Amino acid sequence: MKPGAGSRPGGWAAFADRNFALFWGARCLGGIALQMQTVAVGWLVYSLSHSAFALGMIGLMGFLPSVALALVTGHLADVINRRVILLVSYGLMAGCAVTLIGFTALRITVTWPLYVLALLVGSARAFANPASQALLPNLVRADHLGNAVALSSTAWQLASVAGPALGGVLYAFGGTAVFGAVAGLFLASLLFLALLQTPRQQVPRSQTTWRTLVAGIHFIWARPVIFGAISLDLFAVLFGGATALLPIYARDLYHAGPWGLGLLRSMPALGALTTAGIIAHRPLGRRTGLRMFQAVATFGLATIGFGLSPSLVLALPFLFILGASDMVSVVIRQTLVQADTPDAMRGRVAAVNSVFIGASNELGEFESGTVAALIGTVPSVVAGGIGTLLVVGLWMAWFPELRRRDRLVETAEILVPKPATDEG
Numbered sequence: 001m002k003p004g005a006g007s008r009p010g011g012w013a014a015f016a017d018r019n020f021a022l023f024w025g026a027r028c029l030g031g032i033a034l035q036m037q038t039v040a041v042g043w044l045v046y047s048l049s050h051s052a053f054a055l056g057m058i059g060l061m062g063f064l065p066s067v068a069l070a071l072v073t074g075h076l077a078d079v080i081n082r083r084v085i086l087l088v089s090y091g092l093m094a095g096c097a098v099t100l101i102g103f104t105a106l107r108i109t110v111t112w113p114l115y116v117l118a119l120l121v122g123s124a125r126a127f128a129n130p131a132s133q134a135l136l137p138n139l140v141r142a143d144h145l146g147n148a149v150a151l152s153s154t155a156w157q158l159a160s161v162a163g164p165a166l167g168g169v170l171y172a173f174g175g176t177a178v179f180g181a182v183a184g185l186f187l188a189s190l191l192f193l194a195l196l197q198t199p200r201q202q203v204p205r206s207q208t209t210w211r212t213l214v215a216g217i218h219f220i221w222a223r224p225v226i227f228g229a230i231s232l233d234l235f236a237v238l239f240g241g242a243t244a245l246l247p248i249y250a251r252d253l254y255h256a257g258p259w260g261l262g263l264l265r266s267m268p269a270l271g272a273l274t275t276a277g278i279i280a281h282r283p284l285g286r287r288t289g290l291r292m293f294q295a296v297a298t299f300g301l302a303t304i305g306f307g308l309s310p311s312l313v314l315a316l317p318f319l320f321i322l323g324a325s326d327m328v329s330v331v332i333r334q335t336l337v338q339a340d341t342p343d344a345m346r347g348r349v350a351a352v353n354s355v356f357i358g359a360s361n362e363l364g365e366f367e368s369g370t371v372a373a374l375i376g377t378v379p380s381v382v383a384g385g386i387g388t389l390l391v392v393g394l395w396m397a398w399f400p401e402l403r404r405r406d407r408l409v410e411t412a413e414i415l416v417p418k419p420a421t422d423e424g
Helices: 018-049 052-068 070-079 082-105 112-139 142-171 175-195 215-221 224-240 243-253 258-281 288-307 312-339 343-375 377-398
Strands: none
Touching: 018 052, 018 082, 018 112, 018 142, 018 175, 018 243, 018 258, 052 070, 052 112, 052 243, 052 343, 070 082, 070 112, 070 343, 082 112, 082 175, 112 142, 112 312, 112 343, 142 175, 142 258, 142 312, 215 224, 215 343, 224 288, 224 312, 224 343, 224 377, 243 258, 243 312, 243 343, 243 377, 258 312, 288 312, 288 377, 312 343, 343 377
């Protein structure tokens, strides 16, 4: 049996490789830092502005670089050492955290510097995301890819549980305490990346032209399964994402402090973490395309339930279900994209995928903030959940290849065996 063709290793199989373990540690620590920073900046912005639109602007600033730099970041991830890109990107995010320490220590009351810092962090993530996605398949055996994707998602979701909670608790001691911890965690993730041995990647031999830059877009467009999966996630979360409005729910609707915001932000991640752990030990088997549609529909229903919840206690179960269903979609989408893409193309394809992910998250935050400013917070969230359900129905009709997709990895030949290690 060829690796990846029929076997579906679960449990902790991917951790057998030291490089993946270091990658996982860097992703987890960096994710905790980023989630803590997101909660703290969101609370700080809303405390200074009392504006839903301002919260949306923070999301927009984080998203714009992934669009503006998509062709460049993807190309660089295919021609430059991907670990080096991650080191530089995480270093920039650590520098932004240090700047935020000064912002809070000086008690600055204007919000525009926070938009600039959000733009810089977004730029760092625009380079880091495609490099990280493209690097992952090189760290494990081909037949461990699905397990590695699930475990990597577990790292991010673990960070999404711990980060908001830690951020909310530390904010009680002031913004300086939060951003100081964030800077320390980013530096720790840099250490893990420094210890990572760089796998030799397949570098395109052709000269850089406009055609090579946009090759990732053409690759995705020509494959309905990949295009359908990432566009489904884009529009579903774009309409259904309500995380930008959680400060309003915590402060104005539920009358809770930063701890309440941290709890609200942690609950979707707790649901996702639980689901990722289950998938890692009991991998997805058959009818994965249909499962993805079912998961996104559940996401929309949970969004509606959260939007209508009159109290924090009632909101938490819906946020848990929301995160759990989203994780099923994430694992399926990420595995499809990485398994069906040759290594020499992974950076450019990952960059386009990152734009879709960023659009669904950061641009979704801007959309949520803008709509909430126009029609109100609760109607905005409920309308977004309804929009997600409509997207599911349309995509099932428009992308029958995705609906009929059976196994996650159906073309094992496209997976590149684990390459030799290159210390340079």
